[in-house]
Amino acid sequence: MAAGMTVRVIGRAKRWLSALDREARYVLLARLLQSGNGFLLSIILVQVYGLAAAGTFAVAGVLIAPLAILATFGLPFSLARSHAPVEERNALGCTAGLLAVPLGLPAIAACAALLGRDGDEAMAIAWFACGGLFFAQVNVFNALLVLQRRAALSVLPHLYSSAGILLAALLADGLLDFAMIVGIQRIIGVFLCFLLPHSRIDLRAFFRHARESAHFMPFELIHLGADQLFTVALSYLLTREQLGIFGLWRQVFNAGMLAPSSMLQTAYPEIVRDPQGSLPTLRRKLNTVSLPTTIGIALLSWPLGLLVYNAPYFPVFTLLLMACLPLGCLVVLYDSGLRALGEIRLMNQLGLARGAILLSVVPFLHFGLPGLAAGVNLYTALCAWLTLRAFAQASGRQPVLHASSS
Numbered sequence: 384m385a386a387g388m389t390v391r392v393i394g395r396a397k398r399w400l401s402a403l404d405r406e407a408r409y410v411l412l413a414r415l416l417q418s419g420n421g422f423l424l425s426i427i428l429v430q431v432y433g434l435a436a437a438g439t440f441a442v443a444g445v446l447i448a449p450l451a452i453l454a455t456f457g458l459p460f461s462l463a464r465s466h467a468p469v470e471e472r473n474a475l476g477c478t479a480g481l482l483a484v485p486l487g488l489p490a491i492a493a494c495a496a497l498l499g500r501d502g503d504e505a506m507a508i509a510w511f512a513c514g515g516l517f518f519a520q521v522n523v524f525n526a527l528l529v530l531q532r533r534a535a536l537s538v539l540p541h542l543y544s545s546a547g548i549l550l551a552a553l554l555a556d557g558l559l560d561f562a563m564i565v566g567i568q569r570i571i572g573v574f575l576c577f578l579l580p581h582s583r584i585d586l587r588a589f590f591r592h593a594r595e596s597a598h599f600m601p602f603e604l605i606h607l608g609a610d611q612l613f614t615v616a617l618s619y620l621l622t623r624e625q626l627g628i629f630g631l632w633r634q635v636f637n638a639g640m641l642a643p644s645s646m647l648q649t650a651y652p653e654i655v656r657d658p659q660g661s662l663p664t665l666r667r668k669l670n671t672v673s674l675p676t677t678i679g680i681a682l683l684s685w686p687l688g689l690l691v692y693n694a695p696y697f698p699v700f701t702l703l704l705m706a707c708l709p710l711g712c713l714v715v716l717y718d719s720g721l722r723a724l725g726e727i728r729l730m731n732q733l734g735l736a737r738g739a740i741l742l743s744v745v746p747f748l749h750f751g752l753p754g755l756a757a758g759v760n761l762y763t764a765l766c767a768w769l770t771l772r773a774f775a776q777a778s779g780r781q782p783v784l785h786a787s788s789s
Contacts (some may be wrong), residue, residue: 385593393614394716408432408645409534409535409537409538410525410534410537410598410645410648410649411535411641411642411645411646412537412538413525413534413538413540413541413645414641414644415641416538416541416542416545416647417521417541417544417665418634418637418638418641418697419541419545420448420541420544420545420548420636421634421638422638422684423545423548423549423563424440424548425437425440425630425631425634425692426691426692427548427552427561428440428558428561429627429691429692429693429745430632430691431469431552432557432558432561434623434624434627434628434693434694435623435624435627436534436558436627437506437626437627437630437631438618438622438623438624438626438627438630439504439508439511439558439623440511440627440630441614441617441618441626441627441629441630441633442498442499442614442618442626443495443498443508443512443514443772444614444630444633445494445498445611445614445615446491446494446495446498446508446512447511447512447513447514447515447518448515448607448610448611448698449515449604449607449608449611450487450490450491450512450515450516450518450519451515451519451522452519452534452603452604452607453487453519453600453601453604454479454483454486454487454515454516454524455479455519455520455522456479456482456520456522456527456589456596456597457526457593457596457597457598457600458475458476458523458592458593458596459522459523459526460596460599460600460722461592461595461596461599462475462523462527462530464468468582469530469531469580470580470581470582471526471581471582471588472527472530473527473576473580473581473582474525474578474581474583474584474585474588474589474594475579475581475583475588475589476520476524476527476576476580476581477574477576477577477584478584478585478586478589479519479520479523479576479589480520480574480575480576480577481575481584482589483516483519483520483573484516484570484573487513487516488513491509491512491513491515492509494512495508495512496509498615498618501763502719502784503558503559504621506559506562506563507558508562509566510559510562510563510565510566510567511562511565511566513566513567513569514565514566514569514571514751515572516569516570516573517540517544517569517570517572519573520540520572520573520574520575520576521540521541521572521575523624524537524540524575524579525537525648526578526648527576527579529648529649529651529652530652531596533551534649539575539578540572540575540706542659543572544568544569544572546568547564547565547568547569548565550564550568551564551565551568552768578782596659598727599722599727601727601731601734602722602727602730602731602734603626603734604638604734605731605734605735605737605738606734606737606738607615609737609738609739609741609742609773610738610741612742613741613742613744613745616742616745616748617629617748617755620745620748620749621748621751621752621755625752626712628692628694628697628700628752629752629755630695631687631694632690632697632700632701632704635680635683635684635687635701636680636704636707636708636711638680639676639679639680639708640708640711640712640715642672642676643669643672643676643712643715643716644672644715646665646668646669646672646687647665647715647716647719650665651719651723654719654720654723655723658720658724658778659720659778660724662716662717662720664718665716669712669713669716673708673709673712674709676708677705677708677709679696680701680705680708681701681702681705684697684698684701684702685698696752700752700756702760703753703756703757703760704760706760706764707759707760707763708762710763710764710766711763713767713770713771714763714767714770716768717770717771717773717774718730718770720774720777720778721733721770721773721774724777724778726773726777729773729776729777730773732773733769733770733773734769736769737762737769740762740765741762744758744759744761744762745758
């Protein structure tokens with residue numbers, strides 16, 4: 384019986400991996416390393432500095448997430464449409480890194496001063512937030528590698544990040560020292576695109592390309608802005624410990640999205656070429672990936688909550704929210720389709736609608752973590768429905784909801 388179960392598990396794992404092509408597997412490996420770094424960071428914060436430290440890091444996420452988009456200057460969305468030589472595209476990535484630091488650091492300092500409850504927490508938030516600049520350049524770096532079929536190199540920035548976290552854990556005397564070491568190491572990592580062969584830096588060419596890329600940014604920023612306002616509301620209505628639990632859940636959710644997002648990142652050039660033809664196939668592959676991933680994440684939450692995070696209610700909170708994962712895959716898939724169709728105006732309208740729905744969930748916070756779980760599930764379901772409607776409007780036909788109907 385045990386042998387038969389083992390064979391079935393191995394068979395499902397093979398089917399799960401077969402849904403990913405070679406480049407997608409490398410991207411998945413890189414994202415697994417990135418997620419592993421996030422878990423490593425969270426474990427150190429909780430075990431050494433307490434659950435409130437995870438709450439401080441969750442507040443820093445209010446800055447990390449928008450920086451991870453803004454500091455790309457829209458390049459991951461537009462590089463697939465560029466016909467420039469490889470060296471010129473790599474130079475665009477280098478230029479983004481050069482501009483990100485002087486433009487980003489003053490904004491980080493000002494916003495951290497507003498978010499921190501005292502001076503030390505504000506400084507820790509600022510140092511942690513520098514990771515947003517680093518992650519932006521990782522996104523640009525990966526987009527360039529995918530276009531060059533060199534995704535195997537995408538693991539390098541995450542190995543570098545692992546070294547920085549471990550170094551900080553060894554050398555830091557307190558939370559602020561830990562945040563400072565991690566922040567400095569990630570600021571240095573902003574310049575990783577210089578590892579690729581590139582032509583000379585041409586600011587005029589970069590800004591010309593950035594203007595074209597800017598068309599793809601409002602949708603991301605509208606949706607993200609509502610998400611960050613929601614997190615700010617959480618920081619005032621929940622304790623730092625409760626906020627830490629929510630931040631840890633988001634980390635688990637992001638881990639569950641690794642395989643689907645890796646698949647879509649490597650398939651995006653194909654989606655740009657043929658949005659309506661490629662999406663049904665990708666939907667079938669996502670069905671193969673999302674269900675076992677959801678089950679695996681639900682099971683993983685128990686040892687994480689009981690043994691690592693010292694939060695017995697974390698697994699229950701995670702189980703209440705696991706419906707978000709397959710719905711999240713659906714949203715990301717059809718977002719890619721809308722972006723490939725060039726439906727910028729429709730996407731901006733969709734972003735505004737999603738933002739309004741998310742902010743309408745805030746009253747649920749009065750019921751604590753159970754209310755938060757109910758509100759987030761409702762929000763995700765409505766987002767999936769709206770996105771399907773938007774794609775149907777853009778493509779002139781109803782999108783595929785189930786693999787069997789495709």
